[in-house]
Amino acid sequence: MTYTGWIILTASLVGLSCGLIGVFLILRKLAMMSDAISHTVLLGIVIAFLITRELSGSHMLIGAIIAGILTSFLVQWMNSLDIELHASMGIVFTTLFAIGVILIATSVGNAHLDVKHALMGEITFVPFHTISLPVIGDVPATTALLALVLLIVIVFIVAFYKEWKITSFDPALAASLGLPVAFMHYAFMSLVSITTVASFDAVGSIMVVAMLITPAASAYLWTDKLSVMLILSSLFGVVSAIVGYYIAAWIDTSISGSMAFATGIVFFISFVFSPKHGIISKYIKPGGDLVQH
Template structure:
């Protein structure tokens, strides 16, 4: 398979996973949690490196996931102390991210960990780090990991679809039905952390946030049905990955940045043209009501 194909496939896997998870983040009004976790995983990566002095291995993934769970726990803890949710997110993510930056600056030295890498990722190098798989042959390691994460995301959503649907729309009803709200919350945050960590190294924090929020927000404008929203959001993620790559190739710029930009283009189109919640349809509806 060609270099371009592997980059597009890898980015599309990010778009699929983040698009599915993002729907529940938007519905739960926790969209900025993706921003918080995508930044604070840096602290987990840095701490894992300081403990092992190795830049690859499962310890990096474990450290990043633990940092994501720590973020979710601290945000919920502060929120339970009557601090506004978004303020809690802002406090936790800026503090933990700042600690990660300070550790990089003071303790990492010449290791290949830097702020530019954290923000923009290195998707251009993904096709060069491969592993051999039966039948398929040489496949980029990051692509394999993202495919596994997508499978985990899809299976988890299918298994807990009813519980997450109820807890997202009506937590009080969920509690009355005996659904373990706290467990479902942290299970969901674990999934957000795993998805973010898997995409973090390849595409960076900026694209992770864009893929988690913008496709889901765009899908929200087109439908009120959760199943359709999940399909649209994941589709928008893939379309953004493809369009973004060719924009980057056209003007010779950052691939991840262009893909994030493409999610914004799709949102603008959705905001203007959505038949239900779009700006133009609402404006025309108001005009009809005035003349009726």
């Protein structure tokens, strides 16, 4: 596969995984939790490096996942103390992210961990770091990891589809039916953390947040059916990755930033043209006549 092909494939895998996870974040009204986790995983990555002094390996993923779960736990705990949910997210993620930045500045030294890398990623370097897989051959390590994460996300969504559907729409009903609501919540947050950190090194936190929130929000405008929403959100994520790459190539700018911008374009189109919630549909009667305001 060509250099361009690997970049687009890698970004598309991010779009697919984040698109699926993002639907449940939107439905659970936890959209900004993705922003919180995408920042606080930096602390987990830094601590994992300080313990092992290695920049690659499973320990980085484990550290990021622990940081993501810790973020979710602290947010839920503060919310239980009657602190408003979004305020809890803001307090937790700014504090933990600040600790990560301080540790990078004071303890990491010359290792390649920096805030700019955390925000924007290094997707242009993805094709150069390869691993050899049976049958397939040499593939970028990040692409292989993202493919594995996508498989895990799909397996969990299929296996617990009914449980996540009920706990997302009506947690009280789920609890009355005997479903482990708290366990499902933290299992979901673990999945968010895994998806976030797998995407983190390649595309940075800005694109991760964009891919987790915007495609799902766009899909929400087109349909009220969960299964269709999942498909549309994934599709929008892939479209944003492809369009964003060619925007970046056209104007010679950041690939990740352009892909994040492309998610905004998709949302704007959805906001204007979606048949049920779009701006145009609100001004047109079912028979085709304009609505007078």
